[in-house]
Structure formats: structure tokens, C-alpha cells
Amino acid sequence: MSMYVIPANTKYYDVCSAFLENKEIDWTQRGNFEVGDYIYIYLGEPYQKIAFLTEVTEINIPFEFSIDDSKYWIDPTKRQNQNQNFVRLKLVYNLLEKGGISYSELKEKGLRGNIQGVRKVYKNSVEPQLKWGDYLIRRTKNIIS
Template identity: 30%
Template sequence: MNWIISANSKMYDHSSAFEHYGFIDWKQGLTKYSTGDIVYIYCTSPIKMIQYKCIIEKTDIDYSQIQDDKKYWNDLSEYEKSQTGKYARLKLIEQVSNNQMRLDNLKQNGLNAAPQGPIKIKNDKLLKYIETYFTDNYQTDYFPEIVGESTVEYEGAKKTVIVNKYERSSKARENAIKHHGLNCKICGLNFKELYGEIGIDFIHIHHLVPIHEIAENYRIDFKKDLIPVCPNCHAMLHRKINGKEPTIDELKLMMNRITLPNNVQK
């Protein structure tokens, strides 16, 4: 069975809880979930978007056995109210933030209204739409990671590259922008200030941890690992000097035409 449930991000920090634990113990109420059910979480206003895909790992969990996630509750009065009844464990499969999952698009593809509580997805058109577009494959506001010239192929004007999925993550991008803002951390460029309406919300996100150090179970810390950068600075961060990509501070020095330390000079 496939479900949509609603979540209030003003009340609870779902993204950080998922990043920390990999799951959330969700108040079950009278809903008859089964182990293996797929649950999509719709975030209410102001987000108005499905952002999480989960699988039910356990049901009918007593409150005494759930993960204590008090630090992720923005409204502690609601946390206190939650300390009764049964819970279901929702293990995160994927989290995204893309326009295809916005309420208006969901309503055009079979959703009747904004979810107010748990609903079964019985509309085949809606389920197919969600399953097709709940992905980061359609994101355009990230920068392709070119791993080496051997990975680049040209077909006319088209270029095939390997994409770094960590920099591609739309939800990680959203969190990084909320924390760091939309100004390039290297040159200070803000696209809205420079270009007006067309530049609203545009920026690239750079991953500070070297790609070869990232394991499959690595969890992004958007405060420490990700920074906003303009496309020019992002491209330069992936160029190499003596086989090494420059750090943020080294690139700032280059921009200001200050002599670099000997170990990073050509």
C-alpha cells in the first residue's frame, strides 16, 4: 500500500531528524499501516510539497520504545502531547525538493486537495506521477562533477558527464541555502541582486568533503559540508593545480590576485 501523510515543518524538523537517525517514529493513531508500506510525506504551508519517501519498518510501537527526538521539535507543547499511543517507524528511502512535487502539480495529476491526514493513494495516475518524478534526476540547479577528461564525451553540442549525487541532492541544497543564504561564499555574488527576478533562488551548491572520501553511508551535514557558490567559482573549485583542487581560501586568494603559498602554485 502507498500512503501520503502530512507534516508541519514549523512544528518539527523532519529533515534533520532523518539525517540524524535515518528514520522517524511517527504517531500512528488509527491508521492501519503494514510493514513494507510506502509513505510519502507532504510538507504543509509554506512548503506545500512532497519531500520524503519512506518505508514502514515497524508498526504498533509503544511510546516507551520509540526514539526520543525532543531536540527536533520546534513546538515543545506538541512534543508533550505526542507521548502516548502507538507509533510506526518510517525509514527514509529518499528526500527531494523539486517543483514536480508541489501541491499545484500534484493536483493536476490526480490529488484532490492538500493532504490533511493519512490518505491511501488509490489513484493510479497520481501514484505513477509521484513514482516518476520523486527523484533528483530532473534537477537543473546543480553543477556536474567532471571526474576526469576520460569521462567526458561530446556528441555535437552535447556533453556527457558524471554527476556527483551529493552535490545534486535537492533537499540537501534546500537546507544549505536556508542556513547559508544565496550569496556566493567566494565572490559574494547574489543572482537576484544582479539580474533581478530571473535570478531569484539561483545558486550552485559545493560539497566541501572530497568525493573520494565519501562512503555510501555518509550523511551530509549541510551546515559544515555544503556551501553556496556561483557557477564560475564552482567551476574553478573543480579545476586542479598540480593535481589538487583549490580550497575555498585558496580560490579567494586567486580572485584577489594575492600570491598563493608555494605548495599550490603552478
């Protein structure tokens, strides 16, 4: 099992409503996700925090078999490419219920740069710039068994 952080642009897709109304959503497959991996979803402006913890339940889903989430697309021109595969993400925990985990917290723990793409979360890293992964895991250890 691996862990990752992926960004969500709330200007284009209403991921909060999608998870309030559904326990699973499909996401464009980027990275080498496997069934059983955990994915934290980071919300960009205006939130700037990790909001959801999800688990990958299925990979390599063709567009025609993906969940129809068109009502959550704020900007339909940004809708996912129909030629891409998707991963199915099951909501494990809504971190917003406890305020989420802010970008500034992660930055204080060694995160470098912005979260603009898939980031692997490393456990027990000796590299100072990767210690944010340990912090994230500690903050959610009672959720992930």
C-alpha cells in the same frame, strides 16, 4: 504493500533535520500501516511539496520504546501523545534533492483538497481525482523496486 501520503507540519516538528541526522524516525501511527508500506511525507507551508519517501519498518511501537526525537520539536507542546503508538519510518529517498514533488503538480494531476491527513495512494485508478497517485508513483518508480 500499500502507499500513503502523510502531512508534516514544519512549524512544530523539524522533519528535515530529523532525516538529515537519522535514517529512521518514529511517527504517530495513524492509518492501517503495515511493515513494508511506503509513505511519502508532505511538508506543509512554506514548502508545500512531497519531500521524503520512507518505508515502514516497524508498527505499534509504544511511546516508551520510540526514538527520542525531542530535539526536533520546535513547539514542545505539540509533541506526540505518550498514549499513542508509533510507526518507524526508514528514509528511502530525500526527494528534496531533486526539488520535491509540489502540491501544484499533484493538484494538476487530480488531487482534491489539501493534504491534512493520511491519504492512500492508488495505482491505475480509473477515477480522475485519484490519478495523482499514478503520477506520484511514476515520479518515484526508479526508487521503489
